[in-house]
Amino acid sequence: MSQAAPVPAQRRPITAGRAILLVLIVGVLLVPIPGFRTPQTHNIVIDASQFEFSPARLTVNRGDIVQVTLTASDVVHGFFLDGYGIDFRVEPGTSQEFTFTADRSGKFRYRCSVACGALHPFMIGELVVGPNELVWRASALAAVAVGAMLLHARKRPSA
Amino acid sequence: MLLSRAFQPVAMLILLAPFVLAVMAGLLGTSAGNRNFGIVFVWIVWWAVLMVLLVPGLGRVWCTVCPIPAPGEWVQRRGIIGGAGRLRTRGLRWPRRLRNMWLQNAGFLVLALFSMVILTRPSVSAGVFVGLIGVAVGMSLLFEKRTFCRYVCPIGGFIGLYSMAAPVELRVRDAQVCVDHREKDCITGNDRGYGCPWMVYPGKLDRNLDCGLCTECLKTCTMDNVVINLRRPGADLAKPVRGNRIDEAFKALIMLACSIIYPAVLFGPWATVKEWAAIESFGGWLIYAAAFLIATLVVIPGLFWLAVAGGQRSCAGGLTVRRAFNEYSHALIPLGLAAWVTFSVGFALTNGSYALAAISDPFGWGWDVFGTRDVGWTPYLSGAAPTIQAAILIGGLLFSIRTSLRVGLRHDPSGETTLAATAPIAAFLLASTLALLWLYLG
Ligand code: SF4
Numbered sequence: 111m112s113q114a115a116p117v118p119a120q121r122r123p124i125t126a127g128r129a130i131l132l133v134l135i136v137g138v139l140l141v142p143i144p145g146f147r148t149p150q151t152h153n154i155v156i157d158a159s160q161f162e163f164s165p166a167r168l169t170v171n172r173g174d175i176v177q178v179t180l181t182a183s184d185v186v187h188g189f190f191l192d193g194y195g196i197d198f199r200v201e202p203g204t205s206q207e208f209t210f211t212a213d214r215s216g217k218f219r220y221r222c223s224v225a226c227g228a229l230h231p232f233m234i235g236e237l238v239v240g241p242n243e244l245v246w247r248a249s250a251l252a253a254v255a256v257g258a259m260l261l262h263a264r265k266r267p268s269a
Numbered sequence: 270m271l272l273s274r275a276f277q278p279v280a281m282l283i284l285l286a287p288f289v290l291a292v293m294a295g296l297l298g299t300s301a302g303n304r305n306f307g308i309v310f311v312w313i314v315w316w317a318v319l320m321v322l323l324v325p326g327l328g329r330v331w332c333t334v335c336p337i338p339a340p341g342e343w344v345q346r347r348g349i350i351g352g353a354g355r356l357r358t359r360g361l362r363w364p365r366r367l368r369n370m371w372l373q374n375a376g377f378l379v380l381a382l383f384s385m386v387i388l389t390r391p392s393v394s395a396g397v398f399v400g401l402i403g404v405a406v407g408m409s410l411l412f413e414k415r416t417f418c419r420y421v422c423p424i425g426g427f428i429g430l431y432s433m434a435a436p437v438e439l440r441v442r443d444a445q446v447c448v449d450h451r452e453k454d455c456i457t458g459n460d461r462g463y464g465c466p467w468m469v470y471p472g473k474l475d476r477n478l479d480c481g482l483c484t485e486c487l488k489t490c491t492m493d494n495v496v497i498n499l500r501r502p503g504a505d506l507a508k509p510v511r512g513n514r515i516d517e518a519f520k521a522l523i524m525l526a527c528s529i530i531y532p533a534v535l536f537g538p539w540a541t542v543k544e545w546a547a548i549e550s551f552g553g554w555l556i557y558a559a560a561f562l563i564a565t566l567v568v569i570p571g572l573f574w575l576a577v578a579g580g581q582r583s584c585a586g587g588l589t590v591r592r593a594f595n596e597y598s599h600a601l602i603p604l605g606l607a608a609w610v611t612f613s614v615g616f617a618l619t620n621g622s623y624a625l626a627a628i629s630d631p632f633g634w635g636w637d638v639f640g641t642r643d644v645g646w647t648p649y650l651s652g653a654a655p656t657i658q659a660a661i662l663i664g665g666l667l668f669s670i671r672t673s674l675r676v677g678l679r680h681d682p683s684g685e686t687t688l689a690a691t692a693p694i695a696a697f698l699l700a701s702t703l704a705l706l707w708l709y710l711g
């Protein structure tokens with residue numbers, strides 16, 4: 111911003127403000143968000159067809175065990191899960207079963223990993239493993255930072 | 270090197286080669302986009318390099334080397350490196366009413382409406398580039414210089430807009446030297462180079478928007494007054510906007526709106542919307558197109574207008590709302606750019622591995638030039654990508670807020686009205702960021 115001259119009289123409130131800001135940011139980034147309940151087991155049938163997964167969005171909690179039965183209803187499809195490195199392929203009329211523990215929280219997209227036509231790169235579903243810490247922390251951080259910048263602007267001494 | 274006549278033409282020639290290959294692959298190669306060099310190299314590799322590295326890092330540098338206007342420029346100049354005397358063009362001046370970004374806005378929206386098809390059908394993608402080259406050649410024959418680049422190219426529009434956030438600029442060292450310099454070789458051209466092909470007068474250049482970094486004025490300036498500077502990123506953004514540039518404000522709004530719509534449509538879980546966007550049914554596409562245009566041209570600009578008006582009302586800052594809308598629209602630029610970087614990073618990390626196969630087998634005919642044809646598809650960093658994306662978005666948001674505060678402080682250096690004028694704009698920016706965060710991570 112502009113070449114602000116030093117203004118000793120204003121230093122104290124700004125410093126106090128900075129301390130509060132620091133506490134807020136540390137809080138937003140580090141306060142543990144507890145899991146909600148004891149781990150459950152989910153039995154989920156995911157069907158792949160051109161160009162969608164059904165269901166297209168799944169929600170589980172961290173620590174849950176996810177048993178997937180993957181089917182394909184038209185052509186060969188795949189199932190790649192971001193962040194988990196899971197990758198399976200399924201022929202139409204057959205099914206693939208696999209199990210994993212949802213031990214990382216956040217949103218992870220599952221994507222078709224076998225080229226299946228024009229929209230194949232956009233054949234995408236979402237697995238949300240709650241509590242979705244990243245999105246909450248990022249949102250809170252954004253809000254805290256914006257608030258701090260505005261308040262700091264208000265404290266800007268009149269020239 | 271920049272001072273050599275050969276620099277720009279040679280760079281364009283070098284890039285023309287993969288570009289021609291991409292167009293040929295698009296027209297002749299496999300219709301499977303992910304196996305076709307024309308899709309993979311344009312929409313995965315080029316797009317990522319452009320939006321993640323070139324525009325944020327070097328501004329308009331793509332325009333220095335872009336092959337799209339090259340054939341037209343060479344036809345017009347009757348030569349590639351050195352021109353041969355008289356130009357081959359009617360040399361018409363672009364109509365005054367069109368000397369703005371509206372055509373670029375419209376062109377971008379048309380491409381955006383068909384983007385699902387362009388992104389997935391190699392022949393359509395190739396057709397778009399053949400079309401752009403055709404228009405550029407035609408315009409070179411009719412109109413003076415780079416009229417196409419400056420006023421028509423839909424890609425040049427957003428590159429120019431976002432180049433204002435870049436840490437690099439071409440400027441004159443001392444504007445007074447230009448004022449005193451009667452000959453103004455940078456405008457007229459001389460035996461060392463052409464007069465500015467972008468119809469810009471370097472002596473008055475104070476922002477990157479219209480400077481195509483073609484390097485001609487570095488060559489022609491006899492006073493050695495033109496330089497390329499490193500600078501604070503975003504140095505152009507808080508500068509006063511000269512004249513009425515609602516076109517430019519809309520460029521920023523359209524780009525921000527698209528940066529929210531794209532991840533929702535392309536990466537979201539809503540298959541029906543994807544099918545509409547891909548014109549699987551014409552009626553569906555019409556719904557999609559209508560919603561898209563209403564969002565980009567009415568809803569997002571309307572909300573921003575309300576934010577600006579609300580801020581002006583409560584601070585009584587003495588600006589007309591229209592003026593404030595113009596000036597504060599620059600605050601949308603860092604966040605919009607960050608959102609496009611976020612989008613492009615996600616797309617490139619997920620699909621970048623296709624490039625290895627496509628470079629060995631550009632047409633999808635089974636060639637194996639570099640032995641990488643059978644490299645499978647593997648997303649890179651799929652676990653870390655969301656954190657990277659969140660960081661980029663928050664960085665862009667803060668940069669945008671800072672820009673809005675700087676604009677506010679310029680209008681009222683006492684700072685007393687800054688908070689009132691900018692708080693609603695900050696709320697708009699924060700809401701846009703939250704929408705993006707929840708689309709990517711939520
Ligand atoms: S030739 Fe150089 S000094 Fe003369 S007006 Fe152009 S930029 Fe300025």
Ligand SMILES: [Cu+2]
Pocket residue numbers: 158159160161186187188222223224225226230233
């Ligand atoms: Cu598939």
